[in-house]
Amino acid sequence: MTAKAIMIQGTASDVGKSMICTAFCRIFSDDGLKVVPFKSQNMALNSFVTMDGGEIGRAQGVQAEAARVIATTDMNPILLKPKQDMVSEVIVHGKHFMDMGAMSYRNNFVQQAMPIVQKSIHKLQDEFEVIVLEGAGSPAEINLKDRDIANMRMAHATDAAVLLVADIDRGGMFASIIGTLALLNDSERARVKGIIINKFRGMRELLDDGIEWLEKETGIPVIGVIPYIDINIEAEDSLALSSLRFKKPKQGEFSIDVAMICLPRISNFTDVDPFFDEPEVGVRLVRNVKELGNPDLLIIPGTKNTIEDLQWLKDEGFEQVIQTLVDKGTRIFGICGGFQILGRSLQDPDAVEGDGRSAEGLSLLPVTTTFNKEKKTVQMTGQIMTNMFDSISLTGYEIHLGKTVIEDDSCSPFLELSDGRYDGAIALNGQVIGTYVHGIFNNREFTRKIVNALRVKKGLTPIDQKVKTDTERREAAYQLLADHVRQNIDMKKVYKMLQTPIQSI
The missing domain is CATH 3.40.50.880 (Class I glutamine amidotransferase (GATase) domain)
Known part of the structure; x- marks a missing residue:
C-alpha cells in the first residue's frame, strides 16, 4: 500500500503541533485506519526509547501509542539533542552518530540525511494507510529553508496536504498566519489546505469576523478552532517548562x-x-x-x-x-x-x-x-x-x-x-x-x-483512594484529546484532503 499523508505545520514552535498530531493519530485509529506518526528531524531533550533500544523524540513515542502502534526509529530517523552552545548530539535511527556543530550539520550532514529520511518514509508508506507528519518550528525560516528537511520538503515527498497551526493564546495569531504564508513560495503555499487556530479562550462568536477576513485574505479555510485544554500528555519541548502546569503555590496551599x-x-x-x-x-x-x-x-x-x-x-x-x-x-x-x-x-x-x-x-x-x-x-x-x-x-x-x-x-x-x-x-x-x-x-x-x-x-493522613495505572491515565488522556479535537475541527474536510492528491490540484 502507499499511505496517504497529512502534515501538521506551525507558525512557530510550541503552537501545539505535537498535540494535534497526537489527536489525529488517535482519531484515525478510532476510525479503523492503520496510522503512523512521522517527524523526519526532531530537536528535543525529551526522548523515548523504543523496544529495541532506539532513541527517538518523545512526541513520536507518544503519538505511536495514541495510534496504537509500536514505536520504531523510522518514525523519527534523525534526533538532535543540544549538548553545548551550538553543539548537538546527532542520533540516527536511534543510535548515537556523532556530536556536531551547527554549521557542520547545516553544511555537511543535511544532504546525507535525506536518503536516511526517504528510506524511512518509503517503509512507512508500504506498511500503513495514513501518515501523520509533524513539522518543526516554522516552515518559513528564510535562513534555514534551503536545508530544511522537516517541513515542506517532507510535504512534497509524501504529497501531503498541510494544515497550518497558529496559537491564538500567545497573541499575534493573524499576523503569524499571514506572515508565514507570505514567506512560502507558490508550490509550498499550494500545499496549505487548511488553518487551525489553537488554544482559543473565550467566546467563539467574537472570532467569527476575524476568521471571515482571514479566509478571504488567504483563500484558505479555517477548518478548526481548538479551545484551550490542559491534558496530561508528556511534552517534548523545553518551551513547555513555562506551562501553567508548574504551579506557583502560596505557602500552605498544598500539603x-x-x-x-x-x-x-x-x-x-x-x-x-x-x-x-x-x-x-x-x-x-x-x-x-x-x-x-x-x-x-x-x-x-x-x-x-x-x-x-x-x-x-x-x-x-x-x-x-x-x-x-x-x-x-x-x-x-x-x-x-x-x-x-x-x-x-x-x-x-x-x-x-x-x-x-x-x-x-x-x-x-x-x-x-x-x-x-x-x-x-x-x-x-x-x-x-x-x-x-x-x-x-x-x-x-x-x-x-x-x-x-x-x-x-x-x-x-x-x-x-x-x-x-x-x-x-x-x-x-x-x-x-x-x-x-x-x-x-x-x-x-x-x-x-x-x-x-x-x-x-508531616503528621498527615495517608491518601487511600485507588491509584489508576499510568496506562489507564494515558489512554484516557489520548481519548479526551481526540474527542476534543474531533468536536472542534472539520474532519470531513481532513478526509477529503487525504483522498485528493495535492499534485493534481
Missing part, C-alpha cells in the same frame, strides 16, 4: 511541596509529571536558590551535560543549600544526570562530556561515575531492593552515558533489574535516592507511596 531544579540543559523533565495527578501536591520548577524554599521532596532531573550543570549548581549556590535541606530532612531524588550529580565524583577520561574535565559531585551518595562513549538506551523492568516500598516492581527506560559504582556500604543499590544488573543507590534510610531510570514516577503505586511517606512524616 506536599515537590520542587524540581530547572538545570540549564535539563532533559526528560516529564519525569515529574505524575506528581501533578497526586492529591494535595504542589509541583514547582526552581530556577534559583531564592525560589528553593523548604520542599518536602527535591528532584534533580536529567541533563544533557552533567558536569556543566553540576558546575552551574555550585556557581548558583545550590550545593550548600541542598546540604542544609538534607540536614533538615528533605527527601532528595536524582534521576539519570541528577543521580550522577548526587555522587562523590564524575570522571570523564574520554572527553565524552566536552573537554574531559572531572568534577566533584554533591557527595550525598557514595558513588563515582565514569563517562564512556557507549550510550545505554534500553527499556527496563526491576524491583526495589528496600522494604521501604514493599519490593515494588517498576518499569521505565534508561538513556545515559557512563557507569556509576557504589564505593562503600553506607548505601545500597536501589533496584535489581530483570537483566541481572543493579541500578541506582539509596542512602540515609531512603532520604537520598538516585537512579538511572526515567519514567520511574509513572509507576503510580510507587509515587503514591512516596507521597504518603511524606504525608506521614
